[in-house]
Amino acid sequence: MNRRKFLQSTAALAPFPVVAQTGITKAQVALDKTSEAYWQTIIDQYDVAEGYNNLNAGHWGLMSIPVMDAYLENTRKVNRDYSLYVGSGKAVDPDRFDNYWQEADEVIAFLANKLNVGADELVLTRNISESMQLLFAGYNKLRPGDSVVFTDTDYGSMQAEVRYLEERRGANVISVSVPDPASYQGFIDFYEKVIKDNPTIKLMLLTHMSSRTGVIAPVKEIIAMAKSHGVTVILDVAHSWGQFDFDFGDFGADFAGFNLHKWIGAPLGLGLMYIRKDRILDIDPKSGKGGKGNTEIKNRIQTGTVNMPAVITVPKAIEFQDSIGIKHIGRRFRDLRNQWVNQMIDDDRFEALTPQDERMYAGITSFRFRAITSDEDYGKLHRTLLSKYKINASPYGGMRRGGAIRVSPALYSSKADMDALALALKDILG
Ligand SMILES: Cc1ncc(COP(=O)(O)O)c(C=O)c1O
Numbered sequence: 001m002n003r004r005k006f007l008q009s010t011a012a013l014a015p016f017p018v019v020a021q022t023g024i025t026k027a028q029v030a031l032d033k034t035s036e037a038y039w040q041t042i043i044d045q046y047d048v049a050e051g052y053n054n055l056n057a058g059h060w061g062l063m064s065i066p067v068m069d070a071y072l073e074n075t076r077k078v079n080r081d082y083s084l085y086v087g088s089g090k091a092v093d094p095d096r097f098d099n100y101w102q103e104a105d106e107v108i109a110f111l112a113n114k115l116n117v118g119a120d121e122l123v124l125t126r127n128i129s130e131s132m133q134l135l136f137a138g139y140n141k142l143r144p145g146d147s148v149v150f151t152d153t154d155y156g157s158m159q160a161e162v163r164y165l166e167e168r169r170g171a172n173v174i175s176v177s178v179p180d181p182a183s184y185q186g187f188i189d190f191y192e193k194v195i196k197d198n199p200t201i202k203l204m205l206l207t208h209m210s211s212r213t214g215v216i217a218p219v220k221e222i223i224a225m226a227k228s229h230g231v232t233v234i235l236d237v238a239h240s241w242g243q244f245d246f247d248f249g250d251f252g253a254d255f256a257g258f259n260l261h262k263w264i265g266a267p268l269g270l271g272l273m274y275i276r277k278d279r280i281l282d283i284d285p286k287s288g289k290g291g292k293g294n295t296e297i298k299n300r301i302q303t304g305t306v307n308m309p310a311v312i313t314v315p316k317a318i319e320f321q322d323s324i325g326i327k328h329i330g331r332r333f334r335d336l337r338n339q340w341v342n343q344m345i346d347d348d349r350f351e352a353l354t355p356q357d358e359r360m361y362a363g364i365t366s367f368r369f370r371a372i373t374s375d376e377d378y379g380k381l382h383r384t385l386l387s388k389y390k391i392n393a394s395p396y397g398g399m400r401r402g403g404a405i406r407v408s409p410a411l412y413s414s415k416a417d418m419d420a421l422a423l424a425l426k427d428i429l430g
Pocket of ligand 1 (some may be wrong): 058059127128129130154157158207209210211235238239259356
């Protein structure tokens, strides 16, 4: 739906006034949040390319229209107020100007509260790749001969950060394949066995939700187990935050990277780096700012001028999510996943890469056809889905048991979109 249509549809809901800022109406509030009628009112708040069934939300998340409007307004403000916004404008003329540094600190405080961590443990980055690069390359506790481990379902660029430690820190890099099919206890046992079998492991990449499979790992248990063996975890939270409900503060993580432009739906070019306060000295500062031995997380990154309008739009994106409720969002994503997987699961030729265990999936689920294994053939299948069925779902390779297609619906996906996918898969299988 384009913006004009959206405004018309909002007007059509009169006399219910639009609640300020989020675009959520009183009419919506009255609807059952498990009903398609309710979700249609959310779908209507996205401007999505027509003619395609976009099931690749894992790449990045579209901003909803209210968030995009706020972003455009913030762009105008920063463009207009210029250096008065980052400089002394507010001090001299507080009625006319805001101050970027103050607003950015407020954004961090807001996000820290959401994540149940301290504001001094969090810093904005341009994306999770930057966060993880700073964490891995900056981790100064490794000694030559220490080992670092990653798995086949971690994200490629994150694996590369681990491999870089061989060159940078003289580390021994170990690569392993996670259990497939996945199971909750199977994952915990697997990581424990890897650590026990390799006592030199001191650092581990762990992904909360795999972008290749959609599997949600039991990270709280794995982090606790790793810690008990003296292993530090750097956690990749790219896909989970904003897709389903969890308490990050309860994970016990020491280091983590987040994206704000995937499931939070903020403007592109925003991530977060988390460093637990008592581990700050284990990550090298990025410049001489702050002096030797400084303990400020802000000194663990040196970005320079950033996309300020994007930063100050983040609270709007979270407000939009909050107007739905993260528990409802998680439920919706599981429903969308089940809508197509349950139509396929009894076919022996099909395999879903997330198990039928609600703790281990949300919206993303990859699938395989048992007859197809090569990464190349999954590339072909992706192109067939796109050209013949107008379904955009991403091919993934690099896993021990072969390639897959990742299906990642969004808040703008309907159950009918998932039915269309199941129909296409049945048609292809014949
Ligand atoms: C699991 C995972 N980690 C990290 C990233 C990197 O995200 P970005 O390119 O926004 O830094 C991705 C991107 O899809 C991902 O899927």
